[in-house]
Amino acid sequence: MDDEEVKWGHVSMVEAERRLLAHALLDDPSNARFVLLSETHVPLFDFPTVHSYLVNSTEVFLESYDQPGATGRGRYNRRMSPVVTAAQWRKGSQWFDLDRGLAADVVADRVYFPVFRRFCRRSCYADEHYLPTLLHIRRPTAAANRSLTWVDWSRGGPHPARFTRMEVTVDFLRWLRSGNTCTYNGRTTDVCFLFARKFLPNSLTRFLRFAPKVMGFG
Template sequence: MVEAERRLLAHALLDRSNARFLLLSESHVPLFDFPTVYSYLINSTKVYVESYDELGGTGRGRYKRGMSPAVAPWQWRKGSQWFELDRALAADVVADDIYFPLFKRFCKRNCYADEHYLPTFLHIRHPARAAKRSVTWVDWSHGGPHPSRFTRMEVTVDFLRWLRGGTMCEYNGRTTTVCFMFARKFLPNSLTRFIRFAPKVMGFG
């Protein structure tokens, strides 16, 4: 999966007008209109890759000793695969010939490279560049290996308003409630509700 993401980045880098690179899935939905999302990302001083140190079995427990000394256990990081990078860091990821080969060789079985490669790579190479959070909201509150999925009737005005401003984060050195530009996982049957509420709640024309 990481190899596919690097190939996507390499292809996108061929267009010199591309300044920011965002990975989305078919179950993502935008929470703001395009001008707002574009301004938020293009004017950001950080890139958005979730990255944290988890000491348990699903964090440092997945570290493989064969990665040492290039990657030490204390450098190992975990995070969501839903990244957002600027052009310089995207190029650095594509050009990486040190860490990616290690992940390809050693991160197998109970190690999931899409949850560890980018967080670890940026923590080692560019620790000050990442906001250490994602711009994609996901609900992990129910536990388990997969996040919650949302159906048509779960999409309400109050829920959308909360997604757009119900949390606190930092953006360009200031505290804000505008933290997420996208949310997932929404099933296809929820689309009609989004179309219904979009003009009123999300400012879509």
């Protein structure tokens, strides 16, 4: 893969995601689900559980919602119209799970992405709007409208909370795994998040200690 400079909050983040999806699609025709993770993510369940959850889902996991105010509708650029209208504008977390069909749509998109690349600049944050808007336009009923990545925004600011070594406890991990409720294939479940972030590198030793007991890792 060619090296390209990627800047936080810049449309280059979406360009990088599209390149990653293109390589993953071409790498193996049997790849069915595509999940974006970062170096600060940790898995909350073992691989068989994660794999089963993804491949048996009838929906993709991507937030796509209409948010009033400066950080939602306020980021829309009227020059995007008529290709992307204000009514179609959506927001969501950049941490996604896509099926193969939607991943192919993202890579093949020559209609909407050029508009984002031209007009979604500076404080627009394309990575929070491109996929949610594309999904709303192309497959509005396909998404569970939630992310599989748990993050803590309760401390305020433009970035979620970061967790250090001593904040990783057995009780905290158990809560991450089953402390919420959501729907999965139309049924209520307490398995809502498969991953969590942002965990600093020094937390690894705690995960290695607790993983066999709490998360079922060998």
